[in-house]
Amino acid sequence: MIIDISRPLHTKTPTWPGDTPFSYEVSWSKEQSGSVNVGKLTMSIHTGTHVDAPFHFDNEGKQTCELPLERYIGKARVVDMIGKQSIGSSDFQDLDIKGVERLLLRTSSWSNSEMFPDSITYLEADLAPYLAAQGVQLIGVDVPSVDPLDSKKLLAHHALHRHGIHILEGLDLEGVNPGDYELVALPLALIEGDGSPVRAILRSWKGD
Numbered sequence: 001m002i003i004d005i006s007r008p009l010h011t012k013t014p015t016w017p018g019d020t021p022f023s024y025e026v027s028w029s030k031e032q033s034g035s036v037n038v039g040k041l042t043m044s045i046h047t048g049t050h051v052d053a054p055f056h057f058d059n060e061g062k063q064t065c066e067l068p069l070e071r072y073i074g075k076a077r078v079v080d081m082i083g084k085q086s087i088g089s090s091d092f093q094d095l096d097i098k099g100v101e102r103l104l105l106r107t108s109s110w111s112n113s114e115m116f117p118d119s120i121t122y123l124e125a126d127l128a129p130y131l132a133a134q135g136v137q138l139i140g141v142d143v144p145s146v147d148p149l150d151s152k153k154l155l156a157h158h159a160l161h162r163h164g165i166h167i168l169e170g171l172d173l174e175g176v177n178p179g180d181y182e183l184v185a186l187p188l189a190l191i192e193g194d195g196s197p198v199r200a201i202l203r204s205w206k207g208d
């Protein structure tokens with residue numbers, strides 16, 4: 001069974017304040033072309049469910065096509081982090097995540113999916129070295145950013161990047177039970193890019 005953990009993209013999908021609104025239109029209709037409807041898509045890369053490429057926050061960082069695909073496909077653990085203002089290494093005291101390569105955090109802090117949130121559960125800068133020591137290589141969150149929404153320094157983004165942890169944002173983890181799954185969330189083959197929208201799905205893990 002496939003669990004779709006992507007947010008739907010349509011004109012009501014909230015965008016980062018000030019960023020490009022989402023739009024899809026048939027720019028060349030079947031009547032006009034004589035054969036097909038042809039669509040045109042305009043959106044920010046950071047709308048809905050997406051990956052951040054390091055170039056998003058580092059001019060020297062890797063762009064989308066340079067992202068290693070194996071990070072975005074494989075065994076992943078969903079953990080419950082509901083009701084926290086922020087998440088640091090101490091929040092993992094009672095959890096054993098040793099050897100978990102892909103970690104998805106269910107914060108449930110984006111309550112109204114039709115509105116951009118006012119505040120979200122964010123990651124503390126001390127989390128990245130802790131996660132890296134456990135073997136984590138990809139972190140996924142159910143909110144638009146791993147940092148506080150008003151952050152300019154993006155401490156969590158930079159710390160995760162320094163520790164080789166890739167970032168997946170804007171997941172929909174409502175109703176997903178904690179546990180192990182297979183994750184697929186592949187970025188597009190954009191030659192240039194500061195990230196990419198993804199179709200993110202989970203499948204039940206069928207054993208190692």
Ligand SMILES: Nc1ccccc1C(=O)C[C@H](N)C(=O)O
Pocket residue numbers: 016019044046052056144145146147154169
């Ligand atoms: N789309 C934006 C427009 C303007 C300023 C920031 C953004 C971001 O998306 C940054 C965010 N920290 C992010 O997680 O990727």
Ligand SMILES: [Zn+2]
Pocket residue numbers: 045046050051052144169195
């Ligand atoms: Zn982003």
Ligand SMILES: [Zn+2]
Pocket residue numbers: 052144145146157167169
């Ligand atoms: Zn980000």
